[in-house]
Amino acid sequence: MKNRINKILCYIVLIVLSIMCIFSFYLLIVNSTRAHSQIQKGFSFALGNFFGANLKNVLSNGELPVVKGIINSLTVSSLTAVLASYFSVLTAFAIHSYNFRLKRIAFTFIMMIMMIPPQVTALGFVRWMAKLGLIDSLVPLFLPSVASPIVFYFMLSYMQSNLPKAMIEAARIDGASEFRIFNQIVIPVMKPAIAVQAIFTFVGAWNNYFIPSLIIRSAEKKTLPILVAQLRSADYLKFDMGQVYMLVFLAIIPIIIVYILLSKYIVRGVAVGSVKE
């Protein structure tokens, strides 16, 4: 009986939280299908039929290169996810599986720099990129992710409980090279962790607005967050709210696709992490 009341309480909390999460996105979908005049008139739960018109308007908006923005954002985010997860596993593997003199120092150093947010080096970063001629380039947006201490820390924690050293020893006895051990044994074992971190880093790059807004200058290099911000600071009275909702809609769709593709992977990854040896 007590368990049952507890259960009902749990469900109520879960449903309230779910509604909180979905509600704003539901309104987004509704309003992206309505014309500016309809949106101004008031609130509605029902879908309109201006989705196509809004989409056409925002894609052909001369001041907002939305198509290029999507391509730029996808490029930067994918490269970030690949670089961050691959090289973080590599770094974690070096610390986890080898004994060398500078190991403790290297580990302590990475843990120390984990505390440093990229924002606090923004000034030096922007000026240094300017010196390297990388202002208005996409390279500074993804290259730093090769050194991602937080991803490294996650990979190392996962490795410590899921990568038995005996496995590596066995591969060595079979004559596998260290590179091959890494690519053909370590990477597959780390897949659940890679899936989780690839999503986190992809989202991180996709969300990233601060550094890109300082690096990117020209319209055709702009990523989506910069375009969203540009629309926010545009003249309020000239706003077509249908277009505003549509741009926001476009900014979240690729993410939701990635999520649908990989969410099972996350759940499975979490489950695999709990399997005892």
Place this chain on the structure above:
Amino acid sequence: MNTSKNKKYKSISYAKWGYIFLIPFFTIYILTNFIPLISTIYYSFFENYMSGLKQIGPNFVAFENYKSILFDSDLPKYAYNTLYIWLLGFIPQITISMLLAIWFTNIRLNLKFTSFFKTVIYMPNLIMAAAFAMLFWALFSDIGPINNLMVSLGLEPYRFLAEIKGTRGLVALMNFLMWFGNTTILLMAGIMGIDSSIFEAAQIDGASSWQTFWHVTLPSIKPILVYVLLTSLIGGIQMFDVPQILTDGSGGPDRTSMTMIMFLNKHLFSKNYGMAGAICVILLIVTAILSFTIYNNITEKDTYTKSKELKMKGGKNEK
């Protein structure tokens, strides 16, 4: 003799690979982080800004930038704003996430549809912060859908973005919504990683849910808790996108939702490199101190054992 020599050779040749595999990380770190870090600190000691069209400096001024940013600017006020908004979002975030993680992993409770709920609550984390803020701005504006809804329900309209509580509350709400699902999944991973025989043993010993949580779950997931706390704190100090887009960079009303990074952003755009450098270095120091304090507090063994003993006694008294 021969075999031991071979072993020695082998261990040396493997050590080499440790270094080789660290090369990419450290090369890129030095190129994209370390040089910027050092130069940020360097710039902070120089007077270097634009006065109209005239370039002032760079002149070496030692700690002058720090003096003026700490005592003659609004940085302390913005630090308070940032911390206030972060806590307003983080306290419900860690509480709800811990609760959900325990519910989802509790076999006795046996909740259904957990993967659906997990999918839903994690979703906001994937939404671009800038787009999310833009959405909230549109929804909560004076003539937006939320106010329409409130009026049609017979409530007074509320000008969210003209009120201090409204704006800070919205930023905190967005931070909460974006991060509690993520935190829940991380904590769940931690709880599921605990050897289930420990839970079984606790159950056989007649431990209550609260005792099990306090003596088994919490100590076991401490590393992940540290991780969550650290990354959230670092994220809080970095808070920028949401308030920047929501208030269009003004930090309104009356700069009560202006965060430290928004202030930094203003100096970067006005090319006041000396001041920007000083803000960066101050944030760096504050972040480091806070992180180490939390890290040490949680991992301190003495405090932990003491509190464990106390709680054990308390538990006995209750019986």
